[in-house]
Amino acid sequence: MADTYRNVRVAGANDNIYKDECLYSFDNPESENGLYICMSTFRGVGKAHLERHCRNNPGKNVFLHILRRRKPVPIDANVEPTKITKLAIGIEGGFDVNQSNRFIFEEKYAIYIHPDVTIPYPDEVSQLPEFVKNSADAIIAADSAFLKEERSLMNATWNGEIRRITKHSQTLEQLVNGRKIPPSGWQCDQCDLKENLWLNLTDGAILCGRKFFDGTGGNNHAAEHYYRTKYPLAVKLG
Numbered sequence: 001m002a003d004t005y006r007n008v009r010v011a012g013a014n015d016n017i018y019k020d021e022c023l024y025s026f027d028n029p030e031s032e033n034g035l036y037i038c039m040s041t042f043r044g045v046g047k048a049h050l051e052r053h054c055r056n057n058p059g060k061n062v063f064l065h066i067l068r069r070r071k072p073v074p075i076d077a078n079v080e081p082t083k084i085t086k087l088a089i090g091i092e093g094g095f096d097v098n099q100s101n102r103f104i105f106e107e108k109y110a111i112y113i114h115p116d117v118t119i120p121y122p123d124e125v126s127q128l129p130e131f132v133k134n135s136a137d138a139i140i141a142a143d144s145a146f147l148k149e150e151r152s153l154m155n156a157t158w159n160g161e162i163r164r165i166t167k168h169s170q171t172l173e174q175l176v177n178g179r180k181i182p183p184s185g186w187q188c189d190q191c192d193l194k195e196n197l198w199l200n201l202t203d204g205a206i207l208c209g210r211k212f213f214d215g216t217g218g219n220n221h222a223a224e225h226y227y228r229t230k231y232p233l234a235v236k237l238g
């Protein structure tokens with residue numbers, strides 16, 4: 001049995017944990033079959049691609065299975081939303097990542113050994129060697145690689161530290177027009193779209209994304225706003 005787990009590693013601070021999406025498909029923890037995180041490579045794999053992962057990575061067939069389901073949280077009308085003083089995420093005065101979530105997530109875990117062993121976790125933790133438990137806990141506790149990247153990119157952008165500086169960011173004019181951007185519940189200023197929205201950094205306009213040739217996408221309001229005003233920078237909301 002000890003041999004079963006010979007490739008399991010405990011992730012350290014420098015390991016990136018790919019627990020948002022399958023390497024080969026769009027499966028994620030909220031998909032019907034959840035997502036399997038390889039406990040050696042820390043890559044996420046959907047159920048349909050487990051066989052392929054194990055073939056490409058001999059001996060690395062132990063996974064943490066994550067099944068996530070979301071439940072809506074009733075909005076409390078008596079709680080005032082946090083005032084945003086700085087465009088950043090997860091730092092004081094920035095977006096409160098938790099407060100803008102209107103869902104709670106419930107996750108179920110299991111240790112899965114391809115092709116046929118499933119050990120509910122942590123219910124049957126006593127069946128597992130200590131380091132396998134430590135590996136599972138580290139994956140569960142880790143920020144995902146995607147979140148890490150997004151957070152550092154957004155904070156770098158909004159604190160003016162981004163490395164690929166566009167010519168516009170150094171001379172960007174920001175209008176003092178009293179516009180306040182709420183932490184959630186956005187809608188296009190010109191239509192009723194609530195997704196695929198862009199915040200213009202000059203005037204705070206919130207407008208929908210491009211319309212694509214096949215009729216999908218937004219109603220092109222952000223692009224039209226730019227053609228009209230030439231306000232050059234916008235960030236995608238959400």
Ligand SMILES: [Zn+2]
Nearest residue numbers: 188191208221
């Ligand atoms: Zn629109």
